[in-house]
Each structure stands twice: as structure tokens, then as C-alpha cells.
Amino acid sequence: MKDGVNGVALGVFIFFFLAVTVMGFLAARWRKAENEHSLDEWGLGGRSFGTWVTWFLLGGDLYTAYTFVAVPAAIYAAGAAGFFAVPYTILVYPLIFTFLPRLWSVSHKHGYVTTSDFVRGRFGSKGLSLAVAVTGILATMPYIALQLVGIQAVLDVMGVGGGENTNWFVKDLPLLIAFGVLAAYTYSSGLRAPALIAFVKDTLIYIVIAVAIIYIPIKLGGFDDIFAKAGEAFSQTNPATGKPRGALAPAEPGQWTYATLALGSALALFMYPHSITATLSSRSREVIRRNTTILPLYSLMLGLLALLGFMAIAAGVKVTNGQLAIPQLFEDMFPSWFAGVAFAAIGIGALVPAAIMSIAAANLFTRNIYKDFIKPDATPKEETRVSKIVSLLVKVGALVFVLTMDKTVAINFQLLGGIWILQTFPALVGGLFTRWFHRWALLAGWAVGMVYGTFAAYGVASPTQKHFGGSSKEIPGIGEIGYIGLTAFVINVVVTVVLTFVLRAAKAPDGVDETKPEDYTADAGDPGVQVELPPATAGTSH
Numbered sequence: 001m002k003d004g005v006n007g008v009a010l011g012v013f014i015f016f017f018l019a020v021t022v023m024g025f026l027a028a029r030w031r032k033a034e035n036e037h038s039l040d041e042w043g044l045g046g047r048s049f050g051t052w053v054t055w056f057l058l059g060g061d062l063y064t065a066y067t068f069v070a071v072p073a074a075i076y077a078a079g080a081a082g083f084f085a086v087p088y089t090i091l092v093y094p095l096i097f098t099f100l101p102r103l104w105s106v107s108h109k110h111g112y113v114t115t116s117d118f119v120r121g122r123f124g125s126k127g128l129s130l131a132v133a134v135t136g137i138l139a140t141m142p143y144i145a146l147q148l149v150g151i152q153a154v155l156d157v158m159g160v161g162g163g164e165n166t167n168w169f170v171k172d173l174p175l176l177i178a179f180g181v182l183a184a185y186t187y188s189s190g191l192r193a194p195a196l197i198a199f200v201k202d203t204l205i206y207i208v209i210a211v212a213i214i215y216i217p218i219k220l221g222g223f224d225d226i227f228a229k230a231g232e233a234f235s236q237t238n239p240a241t242g243k244p245r246g247a248l249a250p251a252e253p254g255q256w257t258y259a260t261l262a263l264g265s266a267l268a269l270f271m272y273p274h275s276i277t278a279t280l281s282s283r284s285r286e287v288i289r290r291n292t293t294i295l296p297l298y299s300l301m302l303g304l305l306a307l308l309g310f311m312a313i314a315a316g317v318k319v320t321n322g323q324l325a326i327p328q329l330f331e332d333m334f335p336s337w338f339a340g341v342a343f344a345a346i347g348i349g350a351l352v353p354a355a356i357m358s359i360a361a362a363n364l365f366t367r368n369i370y371k372d373f374i375k376p377d378a379t380p381k382e383e384t385r386v387s388k389i390v391s392l393l394v395k396v397g398a399l400v401f402v403l404t405m406d407k408t409v410a411i412n413f414q415l416l417g418g419i420w421i422l423q424t425f426p427a428l429v430g431g432l433f434t435r436w437f438h439r440w441a442l443l444a445g446w447a448v449g450m451v452y453g454t455f456a457a458y459g460v461a462s463p464t465q466k467h468f469g470g471s472s473k474e475i476p477g478i479g480e481i482g483y484i485g486l487t488a489f490v491i492n493v494v495v496t497v498v499l500t501f502v503l504r505a506a507k508a509p510d511g512v513d514e515t516k517p518e519d520y521t522a523d524a525g526d527p528g529v530q531v532e533l534p535p536a537t538a539g540t541s542h
Contacts, residue, residue: 001377005158005159005160005277006157006158006159006302006331006336006338006339006340008258008336008337008339008340009158009331009336009337009339009340009343009344010158010159010160010340010459011157011340012337012339012340012341013154013185013340013342013343013344013347015264016200016204016340016341016343016344016347016348017178017181017344017347017348018202019200020197020201020348020351021181021185021201022528023193023196023197024181024185024186024188024189024193024196024197024524025184025185025188025189025193025194026196027185027189027193027195027196027197028188028189028190028192030189030192030196033039037380037381037384037385038179038380038381038383038384039363039366039367039380039383039384039387040113040114041190041279041384041386042190042191042359042384042387042388043113043189043190043191043279043359043362043363043384043507044113044191044277044280044478045190045192045195045281046281046282047108047282047283048281048283049195049281049282049283049287049314050282050283050287051287051290051294052502054278054279054281054282054287054288054291055193055291055294055295056198056199056202057194057198057278057281057356058275058278058279058291058295059193059198059202059295059298060197060198060201060202060349060353060356061198061274061275061278061352061353062167062269062275062295062298062353062358063090063202063205063298063301063302064146064147064150064349064352064353065147065150065151065346065347065348065349065350065353066143066147066150066350067085067302067305067349068147068150068205068326068345068346068349068374069149069150069153069326069327069346070146070323071085071302071305071306071309072306072307072308072309072312072325072326073306073322073323073325073326074309074322074397075306075307075308075309075310075318076309076310076312076313076322076326077244077245077246077309077322077327078246078247079230079234079245079246079247079248080246080247080248080249080471081246081247081250081254081257081258082306083303083306084258084261084262084265085265085302085306086299086306087262087297087304088261088262088263088265088266088269089266089269089296089298089302089414090296090299091263091266092266092269092270093292093293093295093296094269094292095267095270096265096292097289097292097293098434099429099432100270100279100288100292100520101285102429102432102433102520103115103118103276103279103280103432103520104279104280104282104284104288104519105285105519105520105522105523106118106519106522107280107431108280108285108522108524109515109519109522110514110515110519112280112334113280113363114133114136114273114276114277114360114363114364114367115132115136115271115273115276115424115428116129116130116132116133116136116364116367116368117129117367117368117377118428118432119132119427119428119431120368120372121513121514122435122513122514122515123427123431123439123441123442123511123513124439124510124511124512124513124514125439125511126372126373127439127443128427128439128442128443128446129368129372130368130369130372130373130426130533131424131427131443131444131446131447132368132427132428133190133364133365133367133369135201135334135362135370135420135421135423135424135446135450136271136272136273136360136361136421136424137361137364137365138417138420139272139273139274139416139417139418139421140272140273140274140357140360140394140417141361141394141397141398141401141417142398142401142413142414142416142417143272143353143357143400143414144151144276144354144357144358144361144394144395145398145399145401145402145413145414145418146414147350147351147353147357147398148175148179148350148354148398148399148402149323149402150323150347150349150350151175151178151346151350152175152211152345152402153324153327154325154327154343154347155174155175156324156327156345157324157328157330157331157343158331158343159314160174175399175402175403175431176198176399178347178351179354179395179399182351182354182355182395182540183325183391183392183396183471185394186355186358186359186391186395187388187391187392189361189389190359191277191278191281191355191356193355194351194352194353194355194356194359196364197348197351197352197355198352199347200348201345201348201351201352204341204344204345204348205301205345205349206301207269207345208330208342208345209304209305211338212308212311212330212342213304213307213361215333216308216311216315216329216333217311219333220311220314220315223305226310226311226313226314227248227310229314230248230310230313230314231312233245233313234246234247234248236467253481254481256335256336256422256475256480256481256482257472257481257482258292258477259485260472260482260483260486260487261471261472261482261486262421262482263483263486264485264486265418265483265485266481267422267489268418268421268422268425268485271421271422271424271425271428272360273357273360273361273363273364274353274356274357274359274360276360277356277359277360277363278356283524284523284524285521285522285523285524286523291349303393308326308329309325309326311329312325312326312328312329315329315332316330317332317335327342327343327346330342332344333423354365354395354398357394358391358392358394358395358398359391361388361391361392361394362386362387362388362389362394362523363387363388364388364483365386365387365390366383366387366390367383367384370383370386370406371383395474397461404411409497411446412465412468415457415468415470415471416453416454416457416468418471418485419453419454419457419484419485419488420450420453420454422449422453422485422486422488422489423445423446423449423450423453423488423489423492424446425489425492426442426445426446426492426493426496427446430442430496431535432520434502435513437496437500438499438500438503438504438508438510439510439511440503440508441495441496441497441498441499441500441502441503441522442496443496444495444496445492445493445495445496445499446492448461448491448492448495449488449489449491449492449495450488452487452488452491453484453487453488456473456484456487456488457470457471457473459473460472460484462472471483471484471485473487475487484521517519
């Protein structure tokens with residue numbers, strides 16, 4: 001790491017940061033509606049985004065600064081195992097093609113803003129809706145915190161904030177300023193801000209990766225030399241484990257882990273509230289269908305991005321924190337001005353998803369906790385005000401989390417978040433296709449999956465941690481090591497199915513389904529289709 005502040009890189013970084021800040025505030029006037037005091041407008045951008053805006057928004061939402069930093073960092077640390085992120089983003093798009101258009105249609109028809117709105121309307125259960133909402137908020141909070149980790153990595157490499165012995169306020173001031181600005185324009189512009197900024201973020205990332213994948217290998221002697229040096233580094237013994245550091249290709253014992261992690265992650269990705277928020281902002285179900293066919297372009301980018309981990313090894317990058325590997329590679333290999341462009345891509349890549357995540361978590365609290373349990377007669381204007389305030393609190397919470405706790409804690413909670421959010425899959429996706437599952441069975445299955453997943457993850461140790469040392473453990477009854485989240489999901493489904501049979505046989509009372517079969521295929525332009533209000537919003541107007 002170079003000594004002092006990289007003034008040129010910092011100047012370029014600040015230029016782009018100021019540019020997106022201005023865009024964030026101007027976004028309030030972009031497609032401005034007559035009545036902006038509703039969650040449809042502030043939290044979903046008026047449900048008006050077309051194919052390209054949605055594509056950039058979803059891309060900015062799913063491929064975050066943490067992805068930019070963590071995926072190649074995983075390759076840098078362990079090799080091929082880190083590539084699981086590529087197949088899981090390939091698996092996810094055919095999967096969501098089957099259910100996201102249905103979710104968009106029924107949400108458009110009934111005015112649903114969150115997944116919990118749908119679950120409550122479909123199964124007539126506020127308890128199940130609350131479980132989904134709380135899970136979504138819990139899983140989102142550490143995800144926001146990890147965006148801060150991405151920005152911190154960039155600031156550290158640029159030399160901003162001083163060393164470890166610097167006064168904490170001075171050291172963290174740049175981060176405080178960045179998220180203060182983020183909070184201000186998100187409060188002002190809602191989902192329109194990250195939607196507009198996503199254009200800049202994704203363009204920068206594509207440019208940086210295109211240049212990196214050509215320029216860096218030329219400087220390092222080509223991919224042959226890169227893979228040879230990486231293979232040599234991975235063959236060396238790790239003193240902490242007594243085993244080789246990693247591998248260029250997955251070893252046979254790790255194939256179950258690799259496959260289950262990829263599959264489980266694919267199932268979980270669009271259970272996250274921010275993914276659904278970006279989806280419901282689209283203006284038609286056809287926009288969703290088109291996006292499932294063009295979003296895999298980001299998977300191609302992700303595969304190229306992952307190769308940067310091998311390049312960092314070949315370039316001789318030495319860092320104590322793996323999250324700094326790629327920013328340090330850019331610092332070492334690029335001219336200062338282009339390093340600034342790369343750092344801006346990572347920094348803005350944190351701001352976009354952090355904004356969407358905070359909006360999504362705020363919408364869940366407002367619609368499915370505040371309105372359902374605290375103030376059922378809240379007006380749309382009051383809903384919007386509460387959601388804006390909660391979005392600020394969510395950001396402050398994530399900031400405090402990162403500034404006061406070790407980074408591994410944030411990563412551990414993010415691993416838990418993936419395990420937890422997967423447990424909402426039966427209620428959400430199952431509910432989109434059938435109402436056979438009983439609401440109480442779904443709630444019991446969710447609870448069992450959450451408890452098993454949490455305790456199983458707690459029992460995983462690593463060379464540096466006694467608990468929450470990873471997300472894989474032996475699968476009961478099979479004996480192979482697999483992703484805990486997928487195992488918990490299977491247990492969840494088994495409990496749900498068995499209890500549904502029991503409760504149906506016992507004629508346990510079912511909730512009221514406010515949806516109809518035709519709601520799941522309705523489109524914005526269909527005759528007679530208009531937004532209806534769920535029972536909880538009766539007496540108000542959207």
C-alpha cells in the first residue's frame with residue numbers, strides 16, 4: 001500500500017461522488033407525480049420504470065460494491081470456491097422468470113408494496129406477514145452495513161482518514177459525509193435517486209472491468225502467467241489450517257458445498273426486500289420478463305470480475321484484509337486518474353444498493369408493522385413520512401454497526417441473512433402458485449428453518465472464529481458438507497407440507513384469500529385492471 005493520500009485518484013473519486021450527489025437531488029423532479037405523498041411514488045418510483053431503467057436499477061441493486069470487492073477477494077483467498085457467485089446468478093434468472101411476473105401482476109392489481117403485503121393478502125395472516133417482514137428487515141441491515149465496508153476499503157487504499165492511530169472522528173469523517181449525503185437525497189427523492197444514479201454506477205463498472213481484463217493481464221505477462229502464479233500460491237500450505245491455501249479448480253470434497261451454496265443463493269436472491277422493491281417499480285409484467293433475459297449480461301461481468309482475484313495474486317498484492325485486495329490491485333496497476341475512476345465505481349456501487357435496501361426495509365416496517373399493528377388508519381401521506389424517517393434510522397443503524405464492530409461481525413450477519421431470507425421462499429413463491437399450504441404450517445416451517453439455520457451457523461468454527469465461521473455444515477442424513485441455508489429450507493418445506501396435511505385433516509380455520517386467479521396474469525394495459533386497496537388500507541387513497 002502506497003504511503004499518503006493519492007491526490008489524483010481522490011480528486012477523480014470526489015468528482016464522480018459530487019456528480020451523483022447532484023443527480024440524487026435532481027431525481028426528485030424526474031417523472032414527478034402530482035401526488036408524491038404515497039409509498040407508490042416515494043418507495044416504488046410511481047411504478048413507472050421501463051425496461052432499461054429497471055435493468056440498470058436491478059443491476060445496481062444486485063451487483064453491489066460488496067460484490068465488486070468480495071467476489072474477487074474470495075478468489076484471492078481461496079481460489080475456485082469463490083466462483084460460486086457466477087453459477088448462482090445464472091441459475092436465478094430462469095427461476096425468477098417463472099414467478100416474478102406473477103408477483104408483479106398481483107401486486108399491481110391490489111396495490112401491494114412489499115412481499116409481506118402479498119403474503120397477508122394471500123393467506124389472510126398478519127402473523128405470517130409479520131414473520132416475513134421481520135426476516136426481511138433483519139436480513140437487509142447487515143447487507144447495508146457491508147456496502148459501507150466496500151466504501152471503507154476504497155478510502156483506506158486512497159489513504160483517506162489517516163492510520164489506525166488517527167482520531168476516530170477524523171478517520172471515519174469521509175464515510176460519515178458519504179452516508180450523510182446518501183441519506184439526504186434518498187429522503188428527498190426516494191427510489192428515483194438510486195434509479196438515476198444506477199446509470200452512472202453500472203457504466204463505470206463496465207468500463208473499469210473492460211479495461212482491467214485487458215490492461216492488467218498485458219502488464220502481468222498474460223493469463224498463462226497469471227494462472228501459473230496463482231496455482232503456485234494456492235499450492236502453498238496455510239499455517240492456520242495445515243492445508244493448501246486454495247485451488248484453481250474445485251476439489252471433489254468441496255463440490256457439494258459449491259453446488260448447494262450456488263443453488264441456495266439463487267433461491268434466496270429475490271427473496272431480499274430490495275430485489276422485490278426494484279421489481280415492483282416496473283411499469284408492466286413484460287418489463288420483468290424482458291429483464292430476466294438481459295440481466296445475465298451482469299453474470300458475464302461478474303465472471304470477468306472474479307478473475308481479478310487471480311490477477312491480485314499474480315501482481316503480488318499483499319494485504320492483511322482480503323477486502324482490500326482489489327482496491328489495492330487497482331492502486332498498484334492503474335494510472336492514478338483511472339484508479340480514481342475504479343474507486344468511484346466501487347463507491348457509487350455502494351450508494352445505489354444501500355439506498356434501495358434502506359427504502360425496502362423502511363417500506364416493510366411502515367406497511368407491515370406500523371400500519372398493521374400500530375396505526376391501522378394511517379394515511380398515505382403519513383405512511384410516506386414514517387417510511388422516510390425509518391429509512392434514515394436504518395442507514396444510521398448500519399453506520400453505527402460498521403463503525404463500532406469488527407468487520408467479520410458484519411460478514412457473519414450477512415451469512416446469517418442469506419440463511420434467514422431463504423426461509424420466506426415457501427410463503428412467497430409457494431403462495432404465488434397455490435394456496436394449498438396452510439398459513440399456520442407456513443409459519444411453523446419458517447420458525448423451524450430459522451431456528452435450525454441460526455444454531456447450525458452458530459456451531460461453525462473457522463481458524464479465526466469459534467462461532468459463525470462459515471455458512472456450510474454437514475447435511476443431516478447425507479454426510480456431505482452443504483450450505484446451511486438450503487438444508488434449513490428443505491427442513492422448512494418438509495415441516496410445512498406435513499403440518500398442512502395435519503391441519504387440513506383437522507379442518508383448521510383458513511385465512512381469507514383476497515386475490516383471484518386472474519390477478520396473477522393481469523397487466524397494466526389490460527381492460528378493467530386498476531389498483532385495488534388491501535383491506536388494511538381501506539378508507540384511504542393512493
